[in-house]
Amino acid sequence: MWIRGLGHLAGSRMFITQASGTGEDMNRFTRRGLLSGMAAAGTGALIAPGAPRAIAGSTPVAGRSETQVVVVGAGLAGLTAARELVAAGCEVLVVEARDRVGGRTVNQAVTAPGADPGTIVEVGGQWVGPTQDRVLGLIQQLGLETFKTYDAGDYADYHNGKLTRYGHVFPADPLNLGLNRIPPSDPVGAAEAAAAIQELDRMAQQVPLDAPWTADDARTLDGQTFEDWMNHHLAQPGAKSLISLVINAVLSVEPRDVSLLHVLFYIASAGGLDRLVRTSDGAQESRIVGGSQRISLEMARELGPRVLLNAPVTRIEQDPAGVSVHGDNFSVRAKRCVVTAPPALAARIRYTPPLPGTRDQLTQRIPMGSVIKVQCVYPTPFWRAAGLAGQATSDTGLVRTTFDNSPPDANVGVLLGFIEGEQGRQADQMSATQRRRDVIECFTRYFGEQAADPLEYIEKNWLEEEWTRGGYGGVFTPGTWLDLGEALRAPVGHIHWAGTETATIWNGYMDGAIRSGERVAKQVTNSL
Numbered sequence: 001m002w003i004r005g006l007g008h009l010a011g012s013r014m015f016i017t018q019a020s021g022t023g024e025d026m027n028r029f030t031r032r033g034l035l036s037g038m039a040a041a042g043t044g045a046l047i048a049p050g051a052p053r054a055i056a057g058s059t060p061v062a063g064r065s066e067t068q069v070v071v072v073g074a075g076l077a078g079l080t081a082a083r084e085l086v087a088a089g090c091e092v093l094v095v096e097a098r099d100r101v102g103g104r105t106v107n108q109a110v111t112a113p114g115a116d117p118g119t120i121v122e123v124g125g126q127w128v129g130p131t132q133d134r135v136l137g138l139i140q141q142l143g144l145e146t147f148k149t150y151d152a153g154d155y156a157d158y159h160n161g162k163l164t165r166y167g168h169v170f171p172a173d174p175l176n177l178g179l180n181r182i183p184p185s186d187p188v189g190a191a192e193a194a195a196a197i198q199e200l201d202r203m204a205q206q207v208p209l210d211a212p213w214t215a216d217d218a219r220t221l222d223g224q225t226f227e228d229w230m231n232h233h234l235a236q237p238g239a240k241s242l243i244s245l246v247i248n249a250v251l252s253v254e255p256r257d258v259s260l261l262h263v264l265f266y267i268a269s270a271g272g273l274d275r276l277v278r279t280s281d282g283a284q285e286s287r288i289v290g291g292s293q294r295i296s297l298e299m300a301r302e303l304g305p306r307v308l309l310n311a312p313v314t315r316i317e318q319d320p321a322g323v324s325v326h327g328d329n330f331s332v333r334a335k336r337c338v339v340t341a342p343p344a345l346a347a348r349i350r351y352t353p354p355l356p357g358t359r360d361q362l363t364q365r366i367p368m369g370s371v372i373k374v375q376c377v378y379p380t381p382f383w384r385a386a387g388l389a390g391q392a393t394s395d396t397g398l399v400r401t402t403f404d405n406s407p408p409d410a411n412v413g414v415l416l417g418f419i420e421g422e423q424g425r426q427a428d429q430m431s432a433t434q435r436r437r438d439v440i441e442c443f444t445r446y447f448g449e450q451a452a453d454p455l456e457y458i459e460k461n462w463l464e465e466e467w468t469r470g471g472y473g474g475v476f477t478p479g480t481w482l483d484l485g486e487a488l489r490a491p492v493g494h495i496h497w498a499g500t501e502t503a504t505i506w507n508g509y510m511d512g513a514i515r516s517g518e519r520v521a522k523q524v525t526n527s528l
């Protein structure tokens with residue numbers, strides 16, 4: 001492996017990340033880490049704070065002048081790919097733009113007075129659930145544990161200015177669907193929404209996960225937005241409002257933003273729409289003790305100095321013998337490169353020679369959703385005592401879905417809300433003070449006056465995150481799967497593509513990211 005461009009920084013010091021604790025408390029200066037980082041880089045150079053730095057620990061890739069595979073991005077996809085490649089005997093270097101690992105998963109310390117030290121909340125991805133076998137398997141392998149999301153008591157729905165409490169399963173349940181989280185505030189609308197969910201599930205089963213563009217009628221399905229489909233198939237305003245909320249909650253976009261074919265693919269990829277929205281027995285079922293970022297922190301600890309932080313990749317050059325991956329002050333030469341940044345971010349890297357037109361056009365058409373995740377910390381989860389689960393849906397305000405996000409021992413109570421799609425875009429333009437006020441108003445509307453005075457307000461605006469620029473993930477616009485879908489996973493020369501957006505199962509989720517890392521590692525080892 002050769003890495004150049006670091007030598008001129010000799011004489012400076014380097015921050016070393018310890019692979020434990022929260023995102024905030026991980027930075028330390030250590031000489032041992034510094035030396036192992038240097039060995040990993042193979043340069044003998046010292047690295048300045050703010051410049052690329054390696055994670056301490058584990059076995060350095062000492063004395064090598066070349067690496068085989070450079071992985072761009074130390075999120076779940078990149079770290080999984082690196083781990084698999086190392087297990088297959090490859091030399092790997094992961095280059096990460098941020099000063100931390102985890103990408104769209106990140107823990108934040110709760111600092112509210114009275115909170116136990118070490119209490120964290122996740123400000124990015126957090127839940128895991130049934131059939132997410134790869135993430136569940138990895139959690140177990142890394143010695144981590146899960147706990148169930150609090151899901152006892154009634155849900156609440158705020159509709160047309162009125163608050164309704166209801167049991168988990170739609171009480172009338174006219175189609176005997178056992179659907180969870182369809183509020184009965186407008187029974188006629190709810191019945192139509194339940195039927196629509198059943199119909200969407202049926203349509204989704206026809207979509208081949210590895211090639212959605214080959215679905216019967218793909219041209220028609222990808223030729224319309226999800227809103228077009230709603231306008232043709234839903235008569236009840238209540239049904240439209242509920243199904244729109246489902247799209248907001250599941251994809252963080254508006255129905256007008258996304259292709260119908262993509263919604264069907266996404267449903268199929270998760271094994272059903274009800275599974276996507278459910279808490280118990282669904283995608284929101286469990287959380288990871290200590291926070292979801294621990295998965296990445298543990299993998300990074302194993303990889304040790306093979307992970308280089310503060311290393312944004314700006315340019316990837318290919319020639320017949322391999323690739324050169326460049327940042328502002330580093331370059332890495334390798335045989336193969338794996339890019340795990342979401343498509344919209346991968347498009348910001350300059351490729352020489354330029355990527356094929358279809359690959360670039362694909363990345364122009366997969367924008368990130370719009371999400372701001374907000375959390376209020378209280379002395380206790382007071383809603384539990386009132387027989388509420390902390391889960392609300394709403395047709396108004398910035399926050400339209402909420403959850404109980406208290407730590408496993410409930411040493412404080414945490415209400416979590418999502419500001420999604422159009423609300424996310426509006427909230428991004430508000431002042432922080434206005435946003436906070438509007439969020440707390442929403443929580444108070446749904447859970448009463450006790451919600452009005454939180455001990456701490458935590459907010460993560462993913463639109464503002466330089467190395468993600470939105471969330472939960474990239475969303476396919478009409479026509480993209482049909483004309484450009486084949487370019488999603490096809491390597492371009494020595495460059496391979498991973499990341500949750502490339503997953504066939506649990507696309508958009510942590511599980512999908514891990515699956516994509518496993519898939520690309522096999523693809524790369526087979527090509528070497």
Ligand SMILES: Cc1cc2nc3c(=O)[nH]c(=O)nc-3n(C[C@H](O)[C@H](O)[C@H](O)COP(=O)(O)OP(=O)(O)OC[C@H]3O[C@@H](n4cnc5c(N)ncnc54)[C@H](O)[C@@H]3O)c2cc1C
Binds near residue numbers: 124313341501
């Ligand atoms: C608010 C929110 C809530 C979510 N909730 C859930 C949930 O509950 N459950 C669930 O399963 N999923 C959830 N998700 C989705 C989940 O977090 C993602 O699917 C998953 O983390 C994606 O992993 P990844 O490795 O594919 O991408 P990322 O995590 O985005 O990793 C890509 C990495 O590439 C780096 N990078 C980008 N550009 C460059 C560059 N030029 N040079 C170097 N590095 C670069 C980035 O910094 C990043 O670390 C949520 C996401 C968000 C934002």
